[in-house]
Amino acid sequence: MSDSKKDAPPPAEKGHARTVIFGSQHDRIVERLEGLDPDLASHIQGFAYDTVYDNSALDLKTQELIACALLVSLGSPPELRTHLRGAMNAGATEEEVRGALMLCVPYLGFPRAVAGFEALRTYLQDQDKKKG
Amino acid sequence: MSDSKKDAPPPAEKGHARTVIFGSQHDRIVERLEGLDPDLASHIQGFAYDTVYDNSALDLKTQELIACALLVSLGSPPELRTHLRGAMNAGATEEEVRGALMLCVPYLGFPRAVAGFEALRTYLQDQDKKKG
Amino acid sequence: MSDSKKDAPPPAEKGHARTVIFGSQHDRIVERLEGLDPDLASHIQGFAYDTVYDNSALDLKTQELIACALLVSLGSPPELRTHLRGAMNAGATEEEVRGALMLCVPYLGFPRAVAGFEALRTYLQDQDKKKG
Amino acid sequence: MSDSKKDAPPPAEKGHARTVIFGSQHDRIVERLEGLDPDLASHIQGFAYDTVYDNSALDLKTQELIACALLVSLGSPPELRTHLRGAMNAGATEEEVRGALMLCVPYLGFPRAVAGFEALRTYLQDQDKKKG
Amino acid sequence: MSDSKKDAPPPAEKGHARTVIFGSQHDRIVERLEGLDPDLASHIQGFAYDTVYDNSALDLKTQELIACALLVSLGSPPELRTHLRGAMNAGATEEEVRGALMLCVPYLGFPRAVAGFEALRTYLQDQDKKKG
Amino acid sequence: MSDSKKDAPPPAEKGHARTVIFGSQHDRIVERLEGLDPDLASHIQGFAYDTVYDNSALDLKTQELIACALLVSLGSPPELRTHLRGAMNAGATEEEVRGALMLCVPYLGFPRAVAGFEALRTYLQDQDKKKG
Numbered sequence: 001m002s003d004s005k006k007d008a009p010p011p012a013e014k015g016h017a018r019t020v021i022f023g024s025q026h027d028r029i030v031e032r033l034e035g036l037d038p039d040l041a042s043h044i045q046g047f048a049y050d051t052v053y054d055n056s057a058l059d060l061k062t063q064e065l066i067a068c069a070l071l072v073s074l075g076s077p078p079e080l081r082t083h084l085r086g087a088m089n090a091g092a093t094e095e096e097v098r099g100a101l102m103l104c105v106p107y108l109g110f111p112r113a114v115a116g117f118e119a120l121r122t123y124l125q126d127q128d129k130k131k132g
Numbered sequence: 133m134s135d136s137k138k139d140a141p142p143p144a145e146k147g148h149a150r151t152v153i154f155g156s157q158h159d160r161i162v163e164r165l166e167g168l169d170p171d172l173a174s175h176i177q178g179f180a181y182d183t184v185y186d187n188s189a190l191d192l193k194t195q196e197l198i199a200c201a202l203l204v205s206l207g208s209p210p211e212l213r214t215h216l217r218g219a220m221n222a223g224a225t226e227e228e229v230r231g232a233l234m235l236c237v238p239y240l241g242f243p244r245a246v247a248g249f250e251a252l253r254t255y256l257q258d259q260d261k262k263k264g
Numbered sequence: 265m266s267d268s269k270k271d272a273p274p275p276a277e278k279g280h281a282r283t284v285i286f287g288s289q290h291d292r293i294v295e296r297l298e299g300l301d302p303d304l305a306s307h308i309q310g311f312a313y314d315t316v317y318d319n320s321a322l323d324l325k326t327q328e329l330i331a332c333a334l335l336v337s338l339g340s341p342p343e344l345r346t347h348l349r350g351a352m353n354a355g356a357t358e359e360e361v362r363g364a365l366m367l368c369v370p371y372l373g374f375p376r377a378v379a380g381f382e383a384l385r386t387y388l389q390d391q392d393k394k395k396g
Numbered sequence: 397m398s399d400s401k402k403d404a405p406p407p408a409e410k411g412h413a414r415t416v417i418f419g420s421q422h423d424r425i426v427e428r429l430e431g432l433d434p435d436l437a438s439h440i441q442g443f444a445y446d447t448v449y450d451n452s453a454l455d456l457k458t459q460e461l462i463a464c465a466l467l468v469s470l471g472s473p474p475e476l477r478t479h480l481r482g483a484m485n486a487g488a489t490e491e492e493v494r495g496a497l498m499l500c501v502p503y504l505g506f507p508r509a510v511a512g513f514e515a516l517r518t519y520l521q522d523q524d525k526k527k528g
Numbered sequence: 529m530s531d532s533k534k535d536a537p538p539p540a541e542k543g544h545a546r547t548v549i550f551g552s553q554h555d556r557i558v559e560r561l562e563g564l565d566p567d568l569a570s571h572i573q574g575f576a577y578d579t580v581y582d583n584s585a586l587d588l589k590t591q592e593l594i595a596c597a598l599l600v601s602l603g604s605p606p607e608l609r610t611h612l613r614g615a616m617n618a619g620a621t622e623e624e625v626r627g628a629l630m631l632c633v634p635y636l637g638f639p640r641a642v643a644g645f646e647a648l649r650t651y652l653q654d655q656d657k658k659k660g
Numbered sequence: 661m662s663d664s665k666k667d668a669p670p671p672a673e674k675g676h677a678r679t680v681i682f683g684s685q686h687d688r689i690v691e692r693l694e695g696l697d698p699d700l701a702s703h704i705q706g707f708a709y710d711t712v713y714d715n716s717a718l719d720l721k722t723q724e725l726i727a728c729a730l731l732v733s734l735g736s737p738p739e740l741r742t743h744l745r746g747a748m749n750a751g752a753t754e755e756e757v758r759g760a761l762m763l764c765v766p767y768l769g770f771p772r773a774v775a776g777f778e779a780l781r782t783y784l785q786d787q788d789k790k791k792g
Binding site for chain 4: 308311312316317320321322326327329330331333334335337338357359360362363364366367368369370371372
């Protein structure tokens with residue numbers, strides 16, 4: 001393996017990804033996860049966010065765009081909404097999010113991609129309702 | 133939908149993604165695809181690369197990191213090698229590529245991610261052999 | 265590769281598959297896709313239907329039976345309804361459609377196949393309601 | 397449900413699909429399956445072939461084209477070769493098989509489809525070697 | 529292969545798994561399956577339950593815990609509820625079921641596992657409503 | 661949620677699952693994982709094994725049988741061999757392992773299950789070579 005580990009950016013402040021991605025929904029999301037299973041909630045926060053997300057050479061916006069694509073590969077489960085919002089909280093424009101979803105077309109086919117665009121439309125409509 | 137389409141970057145010069153991603157392997161790759169099926173080769177070049185990749189709001193490096201993750205979701209088929217190299221051709225550091233593969237752990241589980249890291253190791257070893 | 269390309273049937277009139285499959289729902293479907301993303305709608309019509317479907321050696325009925333099976337492999341997303349109807353618009357009997365869904369049992373297992381039969385039952389019930 | 401079950405074709409002679417699909421490879425294939433697990437071999441012959449395949453309203457050629465697409469959805473495991481040959485044994489032309497594989501592009505994406513075309517190329521090359 | 533087939537437990541009384549897993553819901557479940565397709569219902573009962581489940585060296589509780597994990601791998605379709613209940617009918621404690629779902633985290637990732645825990649929570653809430 | 665967490669078995673001694681599953685291959689496996697990526701190796705040991713496996717209400721044998729089924733759902737990647745051996749190290753008989761693989765037939769279909777039985781056959785043949 002190469003020596004490039006010396007050039008990795010310093011780990012983000014712990015809990016950074018979780019704070020940005022969950023935003024104002026943080027307590028609601030954690031409460032829901034704890035209601036599913038306390039250990040599951042602990043692992044998602046401690047491992048997925050505080051260990052993987054917060055120790056990456058990638059900036060949070062790029063991580064969230066990748067996360068959206070991965071969720072599309074899984075059939076666009078409810079988490080996709082959280083990470084569409086997380087991507088935009090982390091600075092992605094709507095067009096950049098559309099770019100991530102569109103790349104799913106050649107790699108995964110149209111049905112998987114369409115489900116991703118459906119989730120995006122629902123999210124944007126709800127955003128418009130809150131503003132209007 | 134919003135008006136943000138006005139802010140999308142101008143489409144890349146046609147064939148740009150294909151040129152960077154395939155690099156010096158371009159003719160070899162195209163010849164292999166044509167040997168599989170001429171229409172398939174035409175669609176991959178004309179639709180996947182020249183239409184989807186080249187009309188994205190995302191820069192090529194980000195697209196390739198997303199592509200690597202999507203290929204990991206598919207079980208790391210042979211195309212992953214092409215896009216690990218494509219990501220680096222487009223400016224990703226090895227650590228950034230590792231970041232994309234590592235994000236597959238919480239989203240897809242360890243087996244899928246390990247297969248991606250295996251493909252990366254094989255690619256890096258082959259790169260070292262060429263230099264050494 | 266062999267010379268059998270000379271024997272392929274002449275390409276279908278452009279837009280043929282789309283017309284038969286979407287039937288009376290054409291404008292509604294296109295409008296919904298454009299509401300998701302204009303480029304996505306364009307690619308589905310121009311690439312999936314007008315390029316792949318309309319340039320196949322397979323008759324439309326066979327293509328639609330294959331499409332139904334592929335959608336079952338993806339977990340029977342909403343598109344399955346469109347292609348169950350498309351298969352019948354293209355001349356498949358209900359028993360032929362059941363044959364395509366049943367073949368998913370040995371290849372994909374019972375849960376995936378059951379979801380396909382659920383989509384068929386819902387579609388047939390809605391057809392009965394319209395007639396009754 | 398409708399009354400269309402009265403119109404289903406009479407069940408095929410038992411073991412018909414298996415005989416056509418396995419062809420001259422029948423004993424070799426059965427022996428290999430029995431070496432994996434005797435019950436598994438029994439279920440594949442008795443349930444997959446003699447029950448599902450042989451009691452379908454679909455002709456064997458159509459079933460095999462669907463089977464090839466389903467195997468592509470699974471990442472083109474070794475069974476795909478058996479069913480590419482099975483499709484052709486049942487009367488499919490090479491162009492019809494290409495049509496089934498190509499339909500996987502819009503439904504499953506390019507990587508899955510490419511793996512299917514790779515299996516086809518390998519099969520056709522081996523056929524040419526036997527003739528030449 | 530080894531000689532261990534001599535040590536397999538005697539096959540269960542036919543229909544045993546189905547009786548325990550479906551419990552009081554047996555007639556309702558069979559009626560629903562027959563409404564989807566009579567042959568499908570016959571195969572599920574005759575092959576899945578009476579042939580595979582009832583001829584296993586594994587006790588029913590272990591089989592049901594495995595079944596729950598497999599259904600999580602498929603995205604937690606409606607059958608998961610039946611087999612969460614089936615696992616408990618066969619003697620699994622709630623903690624043992626949570627153990628099976630939690631193992632899906634490292635193997636399949638968090639989104640798939642979360643969907644499984646959601647199904648469990650819904651099932652337990654409905655159980656509490658019946659008791660309360 | 662219920663109170664059943666009080667009845668969970670005490671957590672296993674840390675590193676227990678890893679010791680039993682990796683057995684004599686422990687150092688070789690860890691070295692290979694570290695060669696893929698040091699963080700990945702750390703997470704697999706620290707999270708998958710020492711956190712999830714070692715804090716389960718399920719005994720290790722049951723966990724390994726579930727793990728084998730989950731790996732079959734992923735297309736039987738190389739890890740399956742490790743966990744077939746792990747299941748037997750944890751006390752599963754060959755017939756119990758066959759039971760776990762056979763349950764994959766109705767849930768995932770024959771192709772996925774066959775790949776699992778292929779991995780088992782290869783593993784058993786290698787075991788026979790070592791003894792003979």
